[in-house]
Amino acid sequence: xxxxxxxxxxxxxxxxxxKSHPTAEEIYSILKENGSTASRGTVYRNLNQLIDxxxxxxxxxxxxxxxxxxxxxxxxxxxxxxxxxxxxYFYNLNENKLxxxxxxxxGVEILDNTFTLNGICNDCKTE
Amino acid sequence: xxxxxxxxxxxxxxxxxxKSHPTAEEIYSILKENGSTASRGTVYRNLNQLIDxxxxxxxxxxxxxxxxxxxxxxxxxxxxxxxxxxxxYFYNLNENKLxxxxxxxxGVEILDNTFTLNGICNDCKTE
DNA sequence: TTTGAAAATAGGAATGATTCTTATTTTAGA
DNA sequence: TCTAAAATAAGAATCATTCCTATTTTCAAA
Numbered sequence: 001x002x003x004x005x006x007x008x009x010x011x012x013x014x015x016x017x018x019k020s021h022p023t024a025e026e027i028y029s030i031l032k033e034n035g036s037t038a039s040r041g042t043v044y045r046n047l048n049q050l051i052d053x054x055x056x057x058x059x060x061x062x063x064x065x066x067x068x069x070x071x072x073x074x075x076x077x078x079x080x081x082x083x084x085x086x087x088x089y090f091y092n093l094n095e096n097k098l099x100x101x102x103x104x105x106x107g108v109e110i111l112d113n114t115f116t117l118n119g120i121c122n123d124c125k126t127e
Numbered sequence: 128x129x130x131x132x133x134x135x136x137x138x139x140x141x142x143x144x145x146k147s148h149p150t151a152e153e154i155y156s157i158l159k160e161n162g163s164t165a166s167r168g169t170v171y172r173n174l175n176q177l178i179d180x181x182x183x184x185x186x187x188x189x190x191x192x193x194x195x196x197x198x199x200x201x202x203x204x205x206x207x208x209x210x211x212x213x214x215x216y217f218y219n220l221n222e223n224k225l226x227x228x229x230x231x232x233x234g235v236e237i238l239d240n241t242f243t244l245n246g247i248c249n250d251c252k253t254e
Numbered sequence: 255t256t257t258g259a260a261a262a263t264a265g266g267a268a269t270g271a272t273t274c275t276t277a278t279t280t281t282a283g284a
Numbered sequence: 285t286c287t288a289a290a291a292t293a294a295g296a297a298t299c300a301t302t303c304c305t306a307t308t309t310t311c312a313a314a
Contacts, residue, residue: 003261003310024300039264044301046262060187065300078235087233091225098218098244106214107249108205116241117225122234130281130290151272166293171272173291192271 007031007038008046015056015070021077021086023065059086059116076114080121089117134158134165135173142183142197148204148213150192186213186243203241207248216244 010031015022022030028043047068050056059067059077067086069077078087099110137158142149149157155170174195177183186194186204194213196204205214226237 001260001311005262005309007263037264039266040300041265041302041304042263048302058189060189062185062187078229078233078237080235081238087235089229089232091228101218102205102216102244102246105216106205108207108214108244108246109248109252110205110244110246111208112245114241114243114245116243117229117235117237118239118241119229119235119237121236125236128282128289132280132291134292164293166295167271168273168294169292175273 005046007036007042008049010034010036010038011043011046012050012055012070015068016072019088021059021067021069023067025065027068061086076116078117078119080124081118082120082124085121085123087121091115132173134163134169135176137161137163137165138170138173139177139182139197142177142195143199146215148186148194148196150194152192154195188213203243205244205246207251208245209247209251212248212250214248218242 011027014027014030020026024040024043024047027047028038028040031038031043047056047058051058055071057069057071059069059079061067061079061084064084069086069088076089076091078089079085080087093113093115095113098113102108102110138154141154141157147153151167151170151174154174155165155167158165158170174183174185178185182198184196184198186196186206188194188206188211191211196213196215203216203218205216206212207214220240220242222240225240229235229237
């Protein structure tokens, strides 16, 4: 049975109030700055717990640590190839066709999809 | 200027003749078994070089090391959430609409996309 | 309200994938 | 044949993440 913890509340608050897709290390530092006692291990453990529950997702970045996002509404991500910044992006996929095609082609029962775009963001373009 | 190396040729041969999406470690072991002198460092260095050239792509797996795929024809991947196996999958996205939508929503100039599905494969279903 | 078991924590050690370093070898054009 | 650039092997170093252990917190039942 899950029990309340101050540290978990702090992590959820931070994540649900930012659009910055922070890394675990960034979450840890911000909490520290704000006087939290949370340790790195606690940050990772709670993130994984929230991922299992489905409230948070992990975004894998090619060169660099994973980033985390609190999910209010389902969406996709765009990652800048130059600076690594992550943007939220809404695109409507035909999920039923997708599932059907995948099942026919490979026999895999699809539960989820990760649709990530890569490109160069505005800030990096003008440099 | 790029120079020929036996080790790079071995890596390319292995990758272009398998459908198994091996990890760097698996590539290293298979080469070793077949009498190659290639070291881990050499495997990683060449994989990254091939990725830069666009002939190989890296597939990020949630829990486990990256996997590598030689690209003959553009396609997507399906990853089994239970056993981690990677399947090739062909799905036709409307890339122009995608690029236009993304640019409007975020200002990012899209160069590439990663479209990965997750599910339970046939073998894992019947267990 | 006390109490005790389950859950959570801090802090640091351990792990595992990947990159880096250095001295040596190979490649390929002049 | 010679030489500079590129590549290599082997292992050290790094970095993100998980694991470990002793301690603390939570919460339901007595």
